[in-house]
Amino acid sequence: MGKTTKPLPLRKGDVIAIFAPGGPVDPKKLSRGIARIASAGFVPEVADGLLETDGYLAGTDAHRAAQASWAFSLPEARAVMAARGGYGTTRILPLIDWKKAARRPRLVVGYSDVTAILAWLSTRLGIPAIHGPMAAADLAARSSREALSAFARLAGGEVSPKEPWGTRCERLRGGAADGVLSGGCLSVLTSLLGTPYEPDFRGALLFIEDVGEPCYRVDRMLNQWVQSGRLRRIAGILAGKMAPVDGETEDDLRKVFAATGHRLSVPVWYGFPAGHSGPNHALPFGVRARIDARGNLRLLESPVAG
Numbered sequence: 001m002g003k004t005t006k007p008l009p010l011r012k013g014d015v016i017a018i019f020a021p022g023g024p025v026d027p028k029k030l031s032r033g034i035a036r037i038a039s040a041g042f043v044p045e046v047a048d049g050l051l052e053t054d055g056y057l058a059g060t061d062a063h064r065a066a067q068a069s070w071a072f073s074l075p076e077a078r079a080v081m082a083a084r085g086g087y088g089t090t091r092i093l094p095l096i097d098w099k100k101a102a103r104r105p106r107l108v109v110g111y112s113d114v115t116a117i118l119a120w121l122s123t124r125l126g127i128p129a130i131h132g133p134m135a136a137a138d139l140a141a142r143s144s145r146e147a148l149s150a151f152a153r154l155a156g157g158e159v160s161p162k163e164p165w166g167t168r169c170e171r172l173r174g175g176a177a178d179g180v181l182s183g184g185c186l187s188v189l190t191s192l193l194g195t196p197y198e199p200d201f202r203g204a205l206l207f208i209e210d211v212g213e214p215c216y217r218v219d220r221m222l223n224q225w226v227q228s229g230r231l232r233r234i235a236g237i238l239a240g241k242m243a244p245v246d247g248e249t250e251d252d253l254r255k256v257f258a259a260t261g262h263r264l265s266v267p268v269w270y271g272f273p274a275g276h277s278g279p280n281h282a283l284p285f286g287v288r289a290r291i292d293a294r295g296n297l298r299l300l301e302s303p304v305a306g
Contacts, residue, residue, distance in 0.1 A: 004126045004286065007078070007107040009304040010155035012041030014078040017071035017106070018135050019047040020058035022113040023086015027051055029140035030083055036139050037081075040148055044135070047071060050083060057088045064088060065095035068117075072101035072108075079155060083136040085112025090188070093120065093197050102127060107155055107304060109282075110134050111275055112211075115184030116192060119199035122286030123182055128303035130154060131184055131207070131274060132282035151282040157304045164296040166272055166281040169238065171295055172258040174267030177236025178290040178300075179205035181283060185275070186210040190221040193228055202233040205289055208257075209240030209275035215252045222260045236267040238291060240275040269295055 010016070016037060018030075030051070037044045047067040052059035059067075071080040093116060105127045108117060111134065118129040132154070133139045133147040150166075153159055182204040183189065189208075192198045210218065225231050239257045244250055254270055261268030269291055273281045284303035291297045 004128065005102070005105055006128055006303065006305040007105045009157040009306055010042070010078045010107060010152070013043065015043045015045050015074070015076045016079045016081050017045050017047070017074045017077040018050065018081050018083055019067035019071040020050045020083045021064050021068055021092060021117065022058065022082070022088040023056060023084060024053040024058050025051055025083045025136045030136040033135035033137070033139035036148060037135060040152055045074065045077065056086070061091050061095060065092040068092060068096050072096070072106060077106055079107040079109060082110035082114045082134045084134050085110065085114055085137065087113055089113045089116045090191055090197070093117070098125060109151065109155070111280065112185050113188055115188040116197065118184055118285050119182065119189060119192065120197050123199040123201065126286070128284055128286035130282050130303060131285055133280055138280045147280045147282070154282045154284060155304065157302045157306055159299050159302065161298055161300050163298070165299050166274070166297055169269040169271045169291065169295040169297065172254055172268040172270050173261040174236070175293045176291060177205055177267040177269070179203050179235030179288065181205050181207060181287060181289045182285050183207035184209070184285070186218065186221050187213065190224055193224065193230070198230070201230060204234045205236050205238055205291065206231070206234050207238045207240065207272065207274070207283060209242055209277070211243065211276035212245060214245045215248055215256050218253065219256045222256065226260065226263055231264055234264065234266055236291070237261055237269070238272055238297070239268065239270045241271045241273055241277050243277045272297065
């Protein structure tokens with residue numbers, strides 16, 4: 001990855017464009033999420049036809065790509081937030097004019113299926129993005145206040161490198177690690193291997209999380225990454241807190257991550273509260289961070305300019 005182009009910081013009164021790149025959106029959840037965004041002082045603008053459905057998708061590929069193009073080019077928008085994940089974001093990657101989107105980059109926010117966009121922006125286009133809350137997903141829940149607050153501080157450039165970010169993580173292997181935060185939902189990342197949108201994880205402090213995946217499938221996906229050689233130059237692994245499937249425990253998941261770190265000879269830490277399990281504490285992708293020997297994550301630079 002070459003030069004980094006940081007979006008402008010998000011302030012109260014700024015517009016957040018909301019679009020649906022993947023699965024269908026629940027209108028009641030969207031209404032709750034929009035209300036919370038507005039109560040935080042931002043101005044949500046919703047893409048036309050966001051509530052359309054086409055089976056397990058929020059409309060056709062062309063329709064969802066048009067929403068994305070609108071969001072990335074809306075003149076007054078400082079940030080772009082996905083309504084939810086689901087499935088379908090990878091299908092629209094070839095349909096978006098990324099050169100146009102990069103001319104005036106907005107801060108893109110989401111997680112889960114939106115990992116595909118976050119990875120493309122942060123590792124290939126040099127535009128930092130935020131792995132964080134979504135309007136009709138976690139922001140629709142009553143417990144969203146903490147996630148929204150962390151996102152607002154991060155998007156506003158208000159986080160100090162001296163400040164521990166999130167909660168302390170658990171050491172599984174090795175010690176401190178310093179690299180460019182990258183990653184996201186493991187199953188989505190794995191679906192990008194061998195495509196033109198495959199992320200570049202050289203020098204990455206690799207954040208990984210997922211939901212509803214048994215240990216053997218987590219192991220299989222990590223094994224594919226290891227055998228592909230694409231993780232040979234990562235700085236370390238930061239695994240998000242994950243809920244085990246029935247019949248398994250978090251210790252089983254810990255063993256899978258630790259074994260992967262052993263194969264790669266890198267530090268491994270577990271339990272950062274981001275993604276599908278827990279409060280989904282916002283993480284900036286495409287900027288440097290360090291996890292110290294005590295398991296405290298510090299953001300060494302901001303994802304926004306200024």
